[in-house]
Every structure is written in structure tokens, then in C-alpha cells.
Amino acid sequence: MESIASALLSLAHRLFQPGFCPGDWVWATSMAGALIALSPVAGAMLVALVRKFTGNRYSGPALIAIAGISLVFVLLLPLLLATGVSSVYRDVFAGGTGGLTTGEAGSLAREYCFVGVQSEYLGGGQNIYETLFYPSDSVLAYGYYLGGLVGLPILALLAIMLLGRVALRRGPKWPGRLMWGSFVAFALMSVGVEANTAVHLWLGFLPVTVLGVIPVALVGPPSWSVIQNSDRPPEPKPRPEPPRQPQPSQQPPPYVPPPPSEVPPPPPQKQYPPTSVAPSPEAAGALAAVPGPMPGTTDAGSGRFKRIRRLGHGGFGTVWEAQDTQLGRTVALKIAHAPDRDTEERMQREARALAMLNHPNCVRVYDLVEEPDGLALVMEYLHGQSLAEAVDTGGALDDVSAGRLWATLASALSAAHDKGVLHRDMKPSNVIVDPEGLPHLIDFGIARSKGDSKLTATGMMIGTPDYTAPETAAGSPASPASDAWQLAATVSYALSGYPPRGTRETPMAALMAAARAEPPSQLPRQSVHARLLIASLDPQPRNRPTLNAVRREVEGWLARVGKSPDGPVTRVVPKVQ
Template sequence: MNGLASALLSLAHSLFGPGFCPGDWVWATSAAGALVALLPPIGALAISIIRKGTGNRYDATTLSVFGAIGLVTALILPWLLSNGVSGVFRAERAGTKSGLTASEASTLTSGSCWVDTQKEYLGGGPNVYEVLFYKNNAALPTFVYVAAFILLPAGSLLFVILQGRTAFRRGPKWPSRFIWIPFAAMLAFSVGMEANTALHFWLGFLPFSVLGLIPVAMVGPPPWSVINRSDAPPRREPEPYRPPPPSASQMQPRPTPPPPPPPVNKPYPKTALASAPEPPPMAGALAAAPGPIPPPPGSRNAGGSRYRRVKQLGAGGFGTVWQAVDTQLNRTVALKIAHAPDRDTAERMQREARALAVVSHPNCVKVYDLAEEPDGLALVMEYLEGRPLAELVDGQGPLDDVAAGRLWATMAGALAAAHEKGVLHRDIKPSNIVLDPSGLAHLIDFGIARSQGDSKMTATGMMIGTPDFVAPEQAMGSAASPASDAWQLAATISYALSGQPPRGTRETPMAALMAAARAEPVSRLPQRSAHARLLAASLDPEPRRRPTLNSVRREVEGWLSRAGKSADGPVTRVVPRQPGGQAPRR
């Protein structure tokens, strides 16, 4: 150990050993501390480079490698070198072999200022433990040692923690313990160093532990394509079915069973959704083509309507939305009634009903029923009293970073829940997010939602979505994907922060669509926002380079936690509208 430490001291003395107060070897001790401070950043740098290829895949192999790197660079080598430096000076004072050359050892007899002899000052005093817990005759006042041995190691530990967390950007931060916990153990094991040696050693260590953050930060985090690949669950190929061998009883001939009785025609059940079977576990079958819609109670063929309409909430090209009261259950609902009850309309409404029925998330609007009203097919949904995000931003201005972060994390969770069921929204925009009076956000209008793998309902080549908030690949006619929903959500968050779409506004929808199809760069991002970098990554024109919604939610919730804010708080406080004022929108 003394041989390695003496080589380190000789190198430090040749690099920085000025002959002024308090002495060349005292300054060389601080230079040795600076060289040892480079070891934890080297470990963090190695981990950052490894994560460029592994991302967040923390299996037994990668964790073992990270643990070994942390032990070597943050515990074993720093402890051996720091205690070895102290041992070299002890050996020189005792007159035994230290590893220094004769010419180097001869200069240890000099000193200046408060140091009479560097050999005695660095190798003959009490150690750190004795200075902290016992009264000893040390070269400096006790309070100087106490302050130095608390502030200097604590500051060094802080920056080693930051080095570890920087190495594990875009992922869980708990593996950074592989770096800073060994270093904390090294601090505890170094109490045997001579107090004066330790004082000057840590004076050199601390500034270079700060500088060690720079190379780790320059390496950068793993690309989102690697993060997404490592976050994806491993695919398991299904095992081929192997029928069991027939038993002796099965090999015997059996009498032919009688033919089944002819099917009996059963009447339709009361409502379409009540009669719909439970969705199968396979995501690809969630949005199967619906069959004919039966006449529910309250339809033209059943006599009278179950839903008493209160007021109209809105109207569009597809249909009209009403606030109504369910007379059987005595609750307020929203009725979405189609203008033209043709087959395509029925399929679209059945699709929206099934999409919402299988998605169970508190921030997705709930669907109750699919009924046939006298003037058309009606989707019966949860009534949300509140205001759309678009209306709120237009009227009150953009959201701040905390509110936008809560909105992003909440909507990312809702969309991720829909994607787990195989449902894509495909039309996320500010007007499809409603904020209720408590300030909580709800995702609405799954009218063009489809299961992954389904064919388009629109004509061949027709774009699905809103031009200002459509992903580039959708505008070019490619199939929608979870990455497309993630792009649209990021565009909506950018609008909430800046008050305008990320590509800016165009004079006509066709111009906006052409800008999207050309994948024009986003030019209206909120640059001063804390979410600017994550927004830029999420709005990447290449889908595979975008972070997944789960990655986005983890990043944003981590930022909110570091800011001391909860992720489940209100996005904003929406004042309920007064009676007689403008009607609330669903």
C-alpha cells in the first residue's frame, strides 16, 4: 500500500509542490487528494458509457458490473491511497522505509509558517478519530479540525452523490447507491489518517470532486431509443401445443353422440353495452367490428326515452352533446348523439364505447351505455362539469411548470393505461382535455380511437387527427402508434406552456397538415420551461427516438418530487360557472 501511495505522492509533488508556506509536501498532499478525487468520476463515467448501450436494463450482470465499479473507484482505491499517503509520512517520521527517494525525503525536514518540520507536521500528530473524540495537542485549534472534518468530507460526499445521479439520468436513481454508499464507507474508514494529513488531503479532494461532475455530464444520458428498448418487457414466444398421449380409455371406440338440438332464437338484451361480452385479454381484439345495435329501453321501438335532456353542451360536425338526467338511476350524464345514424356512425360510436369500456383510469371519461334515442344513436357518458384546456389557456394564459408537469404526468398515465389495453386515442389536443372544478384533468373524445392493428375507418390515405397537433408520421399517412399519441400529448403540453402549437399556427388546416407532413421542426417550444428538453425529445420527428409515456411520466414525476410538489395535485383551480352563465362543456 505504501508503494502505491508513495508513487502517488511523488507524482503529486512533481505536479504541484511549491516551496512556499506551509511547505512543498503539504501542498503535494492536497494535490494527491485532488488526484484521488478523480476516481469516483471515472467510475461514474464508465457507468454512463455502459448505459449508452444498456439503458435501464438492470439485470444481475449489469448490477454486478456497476457494483464492482463503485467498490473499486469509490471505496477500495480511494481508501488505500488516502491511508497510504498518511502511512508514508508516518514511516518517514519513524525512520522506516516509506517508498520516497532520498532526495524527496530530505525535503521533508523543512517547513514554513506554523509548520516547523513537514515530517513531524504530517506524520507525527494525532489521527482524525483522536482529534474528534479526545483532547490532544494538535498543531491547529480543535474547532478548525472539527469544522474541516465535517464540512470537507460532507461536501465531497454530496458531489459524489451528484456524480452518481448524473450517471443514471433518464432512469431510476437508486442504482447511484453503488457509487456513493461505498464512498461514505471510505469516509468512515479514513478516520485513522493523521489529522493534518487528512485536513490537507480533503482540501484538495473537494474542489476536484466538484469538477468531476463535468465529464460525467458531458457524456450525456442514454438515447431514448435505448431507454425505450430497455423499458419494454421481454417478449416470450409461446410454446407450441403438444397434445397429451391418448390413454387406453381414449383409444377405445365411443358411441356417436346424438346431434345437438336446433338453436332457439333469443330476444336481444335490453342494452347494447349490457349485452356485450367481457373484452378478451388479447389487445388486438378489443375493437372488433360491432354487430347490429339492439333497441334498448327508451328507443323508438321501446317507447319513450330513459334520458331527460337538460341543455345542449355543444355541437359539431359529428353530432351534438347534451346534459341529461338518467331517469332510472337519477344521475346526470352526457349524451353524445350522432347526426347521421348510418352504419359508419354506428361503428364509430360502438368503437368509442368499447374503447372507453375497457380503459379503466380515473382520468379517462367513463362510458355508461350505448342507447338509441328517437333522433339518433347516443353514447351515454360521465358528465364532466369543467372547461377544456384550450379554453382555459386562451382565457387565462399558459400554465406554469408545476401545473403543466402534473397535467403531463396525469395524461401520460391515462394514455399508458389505454395503450396497455391496445387502445390508441389518435386525437389528443387541448380541446379533448377537460379540467373539472377541482382542477383535475380528464381525457375525453375517444371517437376515433382504435385498437392497434385495426384498419382505418376513414378513406384510404385520409389523415386522422387535428393538423396542429398531429404527429409527422400520421400526417404522412403512416399507421398511428403509441409514439404518435405521445407526440400529440407533448404537443398539447407545449401548447399549455406557451399558448400556441409547437409548429406555430397556419392560415389554413391544409397548410398545417402540409407542415406536419414535411416534419417541419418545432419552433414554438417554451424555451424557459423546465420541461423544454423533455418536450424537444418527445416531439422528435422520428418515433423510435421519442421517450415512451412511462418514461415521460417517470421523468416528470421525478422533477415534481425534486421541486417539492406532488404529482397528483390539481392542475389548476377552475371556478365553476354561475347559474345562467355559459354552459359548461363536457
């Protein structure tokens, strides 16, 4: 290894050898340190290249590759080269050539300023361990060595950690420990290097590692499509079925009808909840004799669920705050406008979608019942106000609150996607902020499970134009990426008070802007989330970060600023009585 180190020193001497204080070979030592620093920079670039193809799949070959690159490029090569350089200088000081040419070894005998003879300065002193633990009587000299042998490696460690974070962008940062852990081992194992040589090696090593962030950043992170594929769990392999044993042919016993007394009774008629039973003629006559409206013709409701007030009204149905008279709890009752077959199937699809979810920030469904005026979905009633109202009355959210909102709803939507359910109408009015300031995702009214047919009436627009992803506005089927786009648009609204594409005079104009994939014009540029919002609002679904990637990114930022992702997103509002 000494021959390689001597070649490295010769190259450094040819590249940079100013003939002034502290000496040409002292300057060449710093240049050698810069050349050694290219090794961990190259290692970080290789790690970034590995992730370009593997994404965040930190297991098996990918993890072995990252560990091997860290050991070779951050520990072994720098350690061997640094100790080799020190050995060359010690050999020259002892009277040899150390692998250098005779002329190069002879030029080490020159004297410069405070250094004196270069061969003695670089190869005839104490090593790092002796200098730090057996210092001389000079306090000034010990402070110099403390800064050069401890301070410079610490700064270089920070640069190596930065290299690791850049190489591991768009993913968990924990594999970076392999890189900076290898560097710490290199710094500790190099205590046998001559102290003056080590100081000048570190002086050249530090700036190159700092500047090495640039080429590592130019390699770029893996694409979001690669990350999405790496986050997808592997499909289980089907188990081979055991070979079937041939069964002896047997004739089934002849059918013997049961005796007449044992014939099973016919099945009972289909029973419905009390709210779906039409009044008998006697009851109808009694009700007709009593002044007042008939059941099903009044907004007050009847039967089990007593309607209190109307919460919302849209193209699909009306949502009521109602009282469950049997269980004594307040519920949200969603009743369809036109109880035809398609509407019933849509309501049943919504009920199945919500019943499959089990997330604290998704509204819960209790039942699907018949009301006198149609099929009704019984849901959890959430006290609070919509995110649209909260922003409209209280102003835009700050970065911490918006980060909590994004991470929480990304987790909720991701849980829905894991069950094969798409929301398809993510917008500020479909987010309820409870009195504790926590957000909840509601209204899966146009949610669709994978495999369900599209039961959308002709001419009915899916979603809200201002918050519709470009591909769905253009007629492509919805996907998890379109839900992620709509969530990013909702967060952008929470930060700025405007939809990302701005507002249009008519819904059709907004829909046309979405179909043309017009770039966002109302993004919160001053927010720390602006970069992630731009990526999440990319017109191409394959370029957008996945919801899991967004959640990790936002939660990582919240952790770095000392905030919990579970806190409130708005101020606590008084509970509605």
C-alpha cells in the same frame, strides 16, 4: 499498497511541487488527493456507460455492475490510496523511506513557514479520530481541523451525489445511493489517516470531484429508445405443452334425433333497447294525430335519454348533455352523423377502447345504444370546462400546474397504451378540467386498438393539425410516441397559450407544417419544463422520452419543489347547474 501510494506521491511531487509555503510535499499531498478523486469520477463515468446499454433496467447484471463499480472506485481504491499515503509519511518520519527515493525522503526534512519540518507535519501528528475526539486546548486549531476533516468531506459528499445524479439521468436516481453510500463508508473508514495529511488530501479531492461532473455529463444519458426497451416488461415464455397421450379410437355414438315434443323452440328475435325500437303503426298513427315533431327529428331526443343541450359538434358526430330517465343521471350522448356500417364499427371500436380503460382521469363509457337518429355512445358527463377554455379565459398555467397536468395525463395515456389503445387526437379541447381543477382525458373518437383496421373515410384527416405529430401528418401509422408528442404539444399550449408550431391561417397549412416537421416556434422557453418539452417534441419518435419516463421526471421535479402531483391544475371553478 504502500508501494502504489509511494508511486502516487512521487508522481504528484513531480507534477506539482512549488517551493513555497506550506512546502513542496504539502502541495504534492493535495495533488495526490486530486489524483485519488479521479477514481470516483471514473466510477461515475462507468456507471453512465453501463446505462447507455441497459437503460433503466436496474436488476440482475446491471445492478451488480453498478454496485461493484461503486465499491471499487468510490470506497476501496480511495481508501487504500489515502491510508497508503499516510503510511508513507509515517514511515519517513520514523526514519525510513516509505518507498520513496532517498532524495525524495530527504527533501521531506525541509522546513517551511508555520509547518516546520514537513515529515513531522505530515507523518508525526494525531490521526483523524484522535484530533476530533481528543482535541488540543487551542480553539482555533480545533476549528481548523473541524472544517478540514468534517466540512470538506461533507462538500465532497455533495459532489459525489451530484456525480451519481448526472450518471443516472433519464431514470430513477435510487442506485445513486450505492455511490454516495460507498463514499460515506470511505470517509468513516479513513479515520486512521494522519490529520494534517487528510486535510490536504481533501483539499485536492474536492475540486476534482466537482469538475468531474463535466466528463460524466459528456458521456451522456441513454437514448430514449433504450429506455423504452428497458421499461418494456419481458414477454412471458410459453409453457411447453405436456405430451398428449394417445386415446383409444372410439366410434361416436350414432345420432338419434329427439322426439318431436323435445325439439327446442326457435331463438327469440333480437331485442334492442327501448330507444332503438321503431314505433308500431298504431303508435305512429297516434303520434301523427298529436301536434309536435316525430321522434328522431328533434334535438330534444326521445326514449330513455332526454337530450338537454348540445355540447359539441364535429366532423364525426354530435355530443349532447342528456338525462338518463331510467337511472336518473346526467350523461354525455355521442351520436354519429352518418350511421353506416363503417361509422357503427368506429363507434363500437371507441366503446371497446374506453371499456378496457380503468383510470380515474379517463372518461368512462356506460353503454352503446340505438337512438332514433343513429348509434349513440353513452359516456360519463364531466362538469367543468375544457383546457382550451381554461387557458383562454384564465391565462397560461404555471410550472407546477402544468407539471401536474403532464404527469396526470401521461399516466392516463400510459394506461390506455398498456391496453393496446391509442388516442390519436390528444389536444387541449379533449381535456376537461372538473370543478376541483383536476384534468380528465375525453374523446377517444378516433382511438384504435392494436389489430383493428383503419376505418378512416377517404380524405378524412386524423387528428387536429396544430397538435398532430410529424410522422402521423406525413402518413405514418400512429404510435405511443405520437400520443406522447401530442400530449407535450398540449402541455406547451397550457404554458404559453399557443400551439408549439404556432397558428396557421388554414388547417391545410397547419397540416403541411406538421408533415414538414417544422421546429416548434412557440415553446415556453422560461419554463422549467422547456428542456423536457424540447425532447418530447423531437421530430424523430425514437428520440422522444416515453410517457413513463416523462411522468417520473415531472413527478420528481414536483417532489423536489415540495408539491404533490395530485393537486389541481387550475383554480376551482363553480359547478355548472
